[in-house]
Amino acid sequence: MVEAGRGLGLQVMDRCNLTILTEPGQEDLTDFLAEHQVEVIASLPCYLEENVDGQRGNGTFAASLRGLQALNARGYGKPGSGLALSLVYNPIGATLPPSQAVLEADYKRELQIRYGVCFNQLFVLTNMPIRRFGSWLQSTRQFDAYLGLLKGAHQEANLDAVMCRDLVSVDWQGYLYDCDFNQMLDLPLEGTRSERLHIRDLDTPEALTGQAIQVGEHCYGCTAGQGSSCGGALG
Ligand code: SF4
Incomplete structure (x- = not known):
């Protein structure tokens, strides 16, 4: 590869x-x-x-x-x-x-x-409140406080630079996600007929222009404070 x-x-x-x-x-x-x-x-x-x-x-x-x-x-x-x-x-x-x-x-x-x-x-990187870290937060009863910390530190300006605006994540079968966090949460990109989008469905990169991004509370992990992405702090 x-x-x-x-x-x-x-x-x-x-x-x-x-x-x-x-x-x-x-x-x-x-x-x-x-x-x-x-x-x-x-x-x-x-x-x-x-x-x-x-x-x-x-x-x-x-x-x-x-x-x-x-x-x-x-x-x-x-x-x-x-x-x-x-x-x-x-x-x-x-x-x-x-x-x-x-x-x-x-x-x-x-x-x-x-x-x-x-x-x-x-x-x-900011820790995402999902998977192993999310379970640890739950088991130590810190989940709600951590989510509150992320929400309280949300910076609107980070929305322009979050990685899902420019990148997609592709799983081993070729299905597409807005980011690897959504992939971990099994939140796939959906096509116009609600089926999962596959990389073979994309004729050009522009085919994703205007496509809605699947968001959830975990997204505050990307927008809190200095922001966070696979390339570190945003901005
Ligand atoms: S977690 Fe949310 S904000 Fe962050 S890259 Fe994924 S979809 Fe975008």
């Missing part, structure tokens, strides 16, 4: 789990990604070992660091290499994320000083 996509001149991104890069049997993965100029986007919830291991389990930070160092060694995250490396942060608890610009500066400084690691940009 990567080779076919790149052969068509498409931008290809890998939402990468850093720990996989140094797993036995995956040693050639970093070279493959670099050879095909795949953009790497990887989750790293903190630049401090104790916080990452506390959230993801002992040894996760060290393994993530080995992955980052392998990427840097191929040129990822380095100026002029053309190999983009982005990191992703989302809050551990039921809070809004801090300023993306401020946190990115902290990450860049601390990762460089402590480990000599560099990267291009940090994406700060």
Whole structure:
């Protein structure tokens, strides 16, 4: 898929789990990604070992660091290499994320000083009150308070930039959704006769112009505060 996509001149991104890069049997993965100029986007919830291991389990930070160092060694995250490396942060608890610009500066400084690691940009994401995080909110009786926090921080201006205005999500069978959150919630894009829209139904990208977007209370996760999308803060 990567080779076919790149052969068509498409931008290809890998939402990468850093720990996989140094797993036995995956040693050639970093070279493959670099050879095909795949953009790497990887989750790293903190630049401090104790916080990452506390959230993801002992040894996760060290393994993530080995992955980052392998990427840097191929040129990822380095100026002029053309190999983009982005990191992703989302809050551990039921809070809004801090300023993306401020946190990115902290990450860049601390990762460089402590480990000599560099990267291009940090994406700060708001936790969506759905699926695993939604269940955690329910089980800890924080769901209503968190939804109230998101609603209270709603910024009308973010509506112009939410990712469902420009992107669609495609499931493995080819059915379309406004975004991956709607896909997780099984809220499909509907065609004019109310059947699920399939990618083969689209003759041109313009076929979706004017199509209504399926929204719900989870959408406040995209519009709260600095806004949130797969590319981090909005605006
Ligand atoms: S969650 Fe709602 S606002 Fe956010 S991208 Fe999906 S449809 Fe748009």
